[in-house]
Amino acid sequence: MKPADFDFISSMVRERSGLVLSADKTYLVESRLAPIARKDGFGSIDDLISAIRIRRDARLIEAVVDAMTTNETFFFRDKxxxxxxxxxxxxxxxxxxxxxxxxxxxxxxxxxxxxxxxxxxxxxxxxxxxxxxxxxxxxxxxxxxxxxxxxxxxxxxxxxxxxxxxxxxxxxxxxxxxxxxxxxxxxxxxxxxxxxxxxxxxxxxxxxxxxxxxxxxxxxxxxxxxxxxxxxxxxxxxxxxxxxxxxxxxxxxxxxxxxxxxxxxxxxxxxxxxxxxx
Incomplete structure (x- = not known):
């Protein structure tokens, strides 16, 4: 992932959810964007990000923000x-x-x-x-x-x-x-x-x-x-x-x-x- 694309995604996620993605999270971002790209028929993560930049598709943006949030939980967690x-x-x-x-x-x-x-x-x-x-x-x-x-x-x-x-x-x-x-x-x-x-x-x-x-x-x-x-x-x-x-x-x-x-x-x-x- 190019630095400019990482900056674009991290800024978008921060603006919409408050979540801060540090520069060392590039691999995490790529691993969570890849399934979205495949599901929506994009040839690569770069194509997905380009589409978001151009179209500002609300559904795609929501999917990206959702993918970046950590949803780890279980019953009686931490007791x-x-x-x-x-x-x-x-x-x-x-x-x-x-x-x-x-x-x-x-x-x-x-x-x-x-x-x-x-x-x-x-x-x-x-x-x-x-x-x-x-x-x-x-x-x-x-x-x-x-x-x-x-x-x-x-x-x-x-x-x-x-x-x-x-x-x-x-x-x-x-x-x-x-x-x-x-x-x-x-x-x-x-x-x-x-x-x-x-x-x-x-x-x-x-x-x-x-x-x-x-x-x-x-x-x-x-x-x-x-x-x-x-x-x-x-x-x-x-x-x-x-x-x-x-x-x-x-x-x-x-x-x-x-x-x-x-x-x-x-x-x-x-x-x-x-x-x-x-």
Whole structure:
């Protein structure tokens, strides 16, 4: 791939998704563009890029951006955030909500394993929820991933990654060579396409936001923008969960870390109020 073509693709992807592709990612870009070129009948990656330059075909551009995003996920990924959710976040919210609705936003839902994992935790707690019910919103930039999330159908390999056997048997039914999640769990979750660079005020407000393993692909100004806008969408004192390699420290003071809980942050109402008044 010529340097000028790499610069063109990386600029387009960054503008449309926030994803930063460093110069050492040339091979990655080529490997992900090649299937698109073959599928659409282009003789080479160069031909694909030339067509995008000339035609600005929205479908091709969307396919390229989708291909560049990392959609790695599995049930109960990293485990610690889900333990924190069950042992720290839910007890606090149940006490505060007193039988009301707990609203959760999974801001990078990918193919749905994260929101379904949260729904399984909540369902397994039963009476401990004190009559509270969960509403979970899963968003992602990839419509292809969200279609799979909405279907709630996973391969044997996918359900074996992180999902305890007892939960598999309780919440899934065998569907040919695949497994289909319980419709009762699906009823508590809705999915919609969302680019974190867009205005997401229309989504409403949430008690908890999961935004894991996304910010690591953004530059510092984009991280700051996304985090501070998320702080505006959290009902205080609300919670934010980031990935193990991510932090708000040195990025924004809209959230502050919770001692002893890796990746957990709480909205700082004083900072939000000060910004709103400014």
């Amino acid at each position: 610690t955030p889900f333990d924190i959710f069950e042992q720290t976040i839910l007890p606090d919210l149940v006490a505060r909500k007193r039988g009301g609705t707990i609203k959760i936003w999974c801001a990078a839902a990918s193919t749905g394993q994260e929101p379904y994992s949260l729904a399984m935790i909540a369902d397994s707690l039963g009476p401990k929820l004190g009559g509270c019910r969960l509403e979970i919103l899963g968003t992602d930039i990839s419509e292809r991933c969200l279609e799979k999330a909405k279907a709630g159908i996973y391969t044997q390999f996918e359900v074996q990654r992180g999902l305890p056997v007892q939960m598999l048997l309780k919440y899934f039914k065998k569907d040919g060579d695949s497994w289909k999640i319980d419709d009762r769990l699906k009823a508590s979750i809705r999915f919609r396409t969302m680019n974190l660079l867009d205005d997401f005020r229309a989504l409403g407000r949430f008690d908890v936001i999961f935004c894991r393993n996304v910010l690591i692909y953004f530059d510092m100004p984009t991280k700051k923008m996304v985090l501070e806008r998320m702080a505006q969408q959290v009902d205080g004192p609300g919670y934010l969960l980031l990935g193990a390699a991510e932090t708000v420290m040195g990025v924004t003071d809209a959230f502050k870390p919770v001692a002893g809980s890796r990746g957990l942050y709480v909205q700082d109402p004083a900072k939000i109020g000060a910004k709103a008044a400014a």
